[in-house]
Amino acid sequence: MAASAKPPTASLSWNKLLPSSPFATALVSFPRRRNRSAKTVFVVAVSSGAKPTVLVAEKLGEAGISLLKEFANVDCSYNLTQEELCTKISLCDALIVRSGTKVTRDVFEASSGRLKVVGRAGVGIDNVDLAAATEHGCLVVNAPTANTIAAAEHGIALLAAMARNISQASESVKAGSVVKAFCPSAKVKFVSDLVYSFARKWQRSKYVGVSLVGKTLAVMGFGKVGSEVARRAKGLGMHVIAHDPYAPADRARAIGVELVSFDEALATADFISLHMPLTASTSKVLNDETFAKMKKGVRIVNVARGGVIDEEALVKALDAGIVAQAALDVFTVEPPPTDSKLVSDERVTVTPHLGASTMEAQEGVAIEIAEAVVGALRGELAATAVNAPMVPAEVLAELKPFVELAEKLGRLAVQLIAGGSGVKSVKVTYASARAPDDLDTRLLRAMITKGLIEPISSVFVNLVNADFTAKQRGLRISEERILLDGSPESPLEFIQVQIANVESKFASAISESGEVKVEGKVKDGVPHLTKVGSFEVDVSLEGSLILCRQVDQPGMIGKVGSVLGEENVNVSFMSVGRIAPRKQAVMAIGVDEPPSKDALKRIGEIPAVEEFVYLKL
Numbered sequence: 001m002a003a004s005a006k007p008p009t010a011s012l013s014w015n016k017l018l019p020s021s022p023f024a025t026a027l028v029s030f031p032r033r034r035n036r037s038a039k040t041v042f043v044v045a046v047s048s049g050a051k052p053t054v055l056v057a058e059k060l061g062e063a064g065i066s067l068l069k070e071f072a073n074v075d076c077s078y079n080l081t082q083e084e085l086c087t088k089i090s091l092c093d094a095l096i097v098r099s100g101t102k103v104t105r106d107v108f109e110a111s112s113g114r115l116k117v118v119g120r121a122g123v124g125i126d127n128v129d130l131a132a133a134t135e136h137g138c139l140v141v142n143a144p145t146a147n148t149i150a151a152a153e154h155g156i157a158l159l160a161a162m163a164r165n166i167s168q169a170s171e172s173v174k175a176g177s178v179v180k181a182f183c184p185s186a187k188v189k190f191v192s193d194l195v196y197s198f199a200r201k202w203q204r205s206k207y208v209g210v211s212l213v214g215k216t217l218a219v220m221g222f223g224k225v226g227s228e229v230a231r232r233a234k235g236l237g238m239h240v241i242a243h244d245p246y247a248p249a250d251r252a253r254a255i256g257v258e259l260v261s262f263d264e265a266l267a268t269a270d271f272i273s274l275h276m277p278l279t280a281s282t283s284k285v286l287n288d289e290t291f292a293k294m295k296k297g298v299r300i301v302n303v304a305r306g307g308v309i310d311e312e313a314l315v316k317a318l319d320a321g322i323v324a325q326a327a328l329d330v331f332t333v334e335p336p337p338t339d340s341k342l343v344s345d346e347r348v349t350v351t352p353h354l355g356a357s358t359m360e361a362q363e364g365v366a367i368e369i370a371e372a373v374v375g376a377l378r379g380e381l382a383a384t385a386v387n388a389p390m391v392p393a394e395v396l397a398e399l400k401p402f403v404e405l406a407e408k409l410g411r412l413a414v415q416l417i418a419g420g421s422g423v424k425s426v427k428v429t430y431a432s433a434r435a436p437d438d439l440d441t442r443l444l445r446a447m448i449t450k451g452l453i454e455p456i457s458s459v460f461v462n463l464v465n466a467d468f469t470a471k472q473r474g475l476r477i478s479e480e481r482i483l484l485d486g487s488p489e490s491p492l493e494f495i496q497v498q499i500a501n502v503e504s505k506f507a508s509a510i511s512e513s514g515e516v517k518v519e520g521k522v523k524d525g526v527p528h529l530t531k532v533g534s535f536e537v538d539v540s541l542e543g544s545l546i547l548c549r550q551v552d553q554p555g556m557i558g559k560v561g562s563v564l565g566e567e568n569v570n571v572s573f574m575s576v577g578r579i580a581p582r583k584q585a586v587m588a589i590g591v592d593e594p595p596s597k598d599a600l601k602r603i604g605e606i607p608a609v610e611e612f613v614y615l616k617l
């Protein structure tokens with residue numbers, strides 16, 4: 001029996017890396033052909049009516065809503081209580097929020113696995129429980145660039161407004177004051193009998209400010225917003241220093257900013273502007289102890305997150321005269337409580353978290369997040385993923401067939417394990433002529449993990465939760481590189497997966513060193529199995545696979561082939577690997593349809609067949 005011509009190759013859907021969705025289900029169920037791009041398949045899926053649902057829980061620019069509507073059912077429901085959000089979320093594939101919605105573990109749990117993408121229409125993701133998102137295989141994306149300038153401009157606006165008492169003076173002029181209260185009639189019975197006379201307050205000496213020019217500004221957090229603030233402050237004639245443990249010195253140098261230690265920044269600054277994210281290590285970074293290190297009369301601007309300042313400590317520092325003034329756009333609790341001492345302190349200028357709120361920024365953020373969410377729902381890898389590796393498009397395109405190979409090798413390896421012998425230790429070897437830092441294996445590792453875990457559990461594994469899931473199941477995946485000579489045109493020569501300390505239901509899959517071993521390559525863009533245990537084979541990894549060990553003798557291919565032929569099972573690919581002529585050989589047979597139990601029994605009964613196994617890819 002001759003093996004049939006190469007069948008079409010399944011085109012890789014990136015939904016396999018990312019969370020699946022109703023859309024992905026449609027995609028997977030559609031027969032795939034080599035020449036059909038993922039995009040073509042997507043069009044079919046949408047026309048099948050399986051539109052995903054996106055819940056937009058906070059005000060988003062119209063341009064973003066329109067973009068979302070081209071692809072999904074969009075439910076704009078603002079001001080939901082936490083309970084309402086939890087109820088709605090089970091019907092949604094994606095959720096878009098700004099800073100006002102807490103996406104807690106309860107939300108992910110309430111979604112019962114349907115929520116696949118959370119889009120944060122802005123930068124700070126401190127309102128999203130990232131650990132819970134990752135555990136639930138939910139991708140979190142943000143819109144990190146569109147509001148940078150808006151936030152920086154707001155920082156500068158607050159800096160100048162604070163230094164010149166703009167909001168206090170404005171309030172005073174507007175409010176005016178009672179200059180006279182008199183009663184036109186002789187008797188005053190009620191207060192309402194009084195007639196008041198107002199005058200404008202014109203307190204020019206009370207609101208004398210301080211100048212910015214020549215003063216030292218310490219920018220804490222020299223990222224996107226911080227560096228734009230620094231650039232603008234330089235333009236105002238300020239001496240700018242910055243503290244950021246992770247910022248590259250050349251970026252600071254290019255703007256003419258000196259990077260200094262945290263303590264030096266505190267000790268020398270006349271103004272401090274905060275621009276770091278709220279994390280466990282930045283929480284309450286300005287506190288009693290650090291306020292004590294500041295120059296007396298320092299002025300503080302916070303456009304980052306309220307939580308980076310211990311607000312009680314700031315009240316004390318204002319009362320002690322350490323801090324002369326503060327300008328705050330953000331608060332630990334938003335809106336701050338009505339009895340907030342900070343808000344009622346005249347020395348404190350406040351705005352209601354307006355940093356990102358310009359027409360331009362909101363338009364940009366809406367488009368940026370809508371594109372990221374739609375892309376993620378389509379299964380594309382998101383460039384702004386917060387809890388998954390970001391992989392540039394060109395790297396992705398190159399790794400695509402290897403990603404497919406990785407998952408299939410994982411699937412094969414785990415199916416070769418005898419039931420009951422738990423998989424604990426997996427070694428993956430990548431052979432490549434590329435330098436290690438030129439080969440990003442996170443994707444490959446995630447897909448091997450997916451392949452290893454999914455066939456033996458109900459757990460759904462994707463790029464987001466692969467490492468977490470492996471860890472949770474006590475599965476240790478170690479990676480090793482073999483550096484090959486030659487031209488590094490192809491990213492990888494082969495991938496090998498070995499599982500240690502297990503028994504195999506197909507003894508030939510055990511290598512000389514005692515592990516279950518499978519190895520594969522990509523040939524003409526198609527993943528191939530090239531080694532099982534110590535046997536060299538060559539079969540494309542499509543459909544399902546029968547591995548047979550038999551005595552190497554004439555007629556074996558025909559015998560197995562005719563059993564499959566009689567059972568109407570189409571053979572797609574076949575190869576035989578042997579140790580030596582007339583000794584043992586392993587036959588790898590690719591089949592399009594799953595053979596019946598009877599067919600498999602008949603193969604097992606062929607006298608020269610010593611063992612065989614049927615594996616689903």
Ligand SMILES: NC(=O)C1=CN([C@@H]2O[C@H](COP(=O)(O)OP(=O)(O)OC[C@H]3O[C@@H](n4cnc5c(N)ncnc54)[C@H](O)[C@@H]3O)[C@@H](O)[C@H]2O)C=CC1
Pocket residue numbers: 122123124125144147148151220221222223224225226243244245246247275276277278281282303304305329330353354355356357
């Ligand atoms: N008020 C508002 O409406 C807005 C607020 N933001 C907030 O501004 C902050 C900065 O945003 P981006 O500049 O876009 O983020 P970014 O990620 O570009 O920059 C943050 C910088 O902080 C640095 N950093 C981290 N830990 C630090 C530490 N312990 N000390 C000093 N620096 C540290 C990082 O290395 C990074 O360079 C975020 O908290 C964000 O949420 C951003 C936009 C609008």
Ligand SMILES: O=C(O)C(=O)COP(=O)(O)O
Pocket residue numbers: 098099100121122123124125147353354355356357
């Ligand atoms: O992008 C950020 O980090 C912000 O703080 C902006 O928040 P907002 O989207 O305006 O609620």
